[in-house]
Amino acid sequence: MARLAYSKASLSKLGTKLKRYKKFLPSLDLKRQQLAAERKKAQVRLQQTELDIEQCYKQTAAMLPMMADKSIPVADLVKLTQVEIGEENVVGVHVPVLDKMTVDIRPYSLFTEPHWVDQLVVQLKLMMELKIRQKIDAQRVEILGLALKKVTQRVNLFDKVLIPQAQQDIRKIRIYLSDMDTAGVVRAKSTKQKRLREAG
Template structure:
């Protein structure tokens, strides 16, 4: 992506403004990148921990393996999942606030003793699964934004700023050469006029 410029003072001013803007924006973008990198690392840890808790809860539910044929799965239904948004380094990510389960219309005295405990364990597993999905969504969003920010930093550092600086040097050299030629021409005209 080569920058386009003309060899005049207006173009020189435009390039200087552009360079100044990019040099001012670069530290901010780098800070955003490092903040996103830290947040991605933190979210990966939380996601891994959530997966581990989910596996542990699945192991807890294995004690009901032989009893699932008698279990009414309508006792555990998610009614609503409440999410909120939080901004991290300018990136909006979803946060799990609450999982609301539908209250079953059942007479608990007619149920087996283990059913109420199984309902609580299944609700815990369901909440962990939803939390894991939300964390995965956070991770995907943050990772995507971190990659975009890294690309922008690299674009500024390795492409745009060096090209703009090179363009400024070329314009300055051209203007200096033009000025020197003009002065030399004036001296030649003066010396001709003095000789005549």
């Protein structure tokens, strides 16, 4: 850390720095609040997606108990063929967003396959989409969480370190300069009285 210079120039520089810190802090704190709100939204969205996945499992199990019959091949009915992930700017942070998703359905015979396969295909397609959304939602929460942590650290640096340090240094310099002025006045009076004594 640089040694503190007890001068009027140093006092002026510190005053300018302090003004800049105080001007910058509110906008930084606002960004922190916005990021916290966005992360909360992302967490709620992730929880909802996870709830939808759970509901989809339960619904499929309730609607299609016949899936327990392993003799009917259902493994390759749907296949994820394309996922396009874009980017969204949220409070200056780039987070992923699902742009496009393509799921192919393997052709199957309506005569040889059981009637419930149609419903299964719908459920499998839905589950696939939900799983992709869950991954993206989780990434958004993580990225926004890291950005929030970084901004919070900067807010704390300004609020708890830089601003108090600058205020303390300004106070020290002012006291020093005031003491120097007082000492100068005392010296001047003492010199004047000495001259008067010498003259008299």
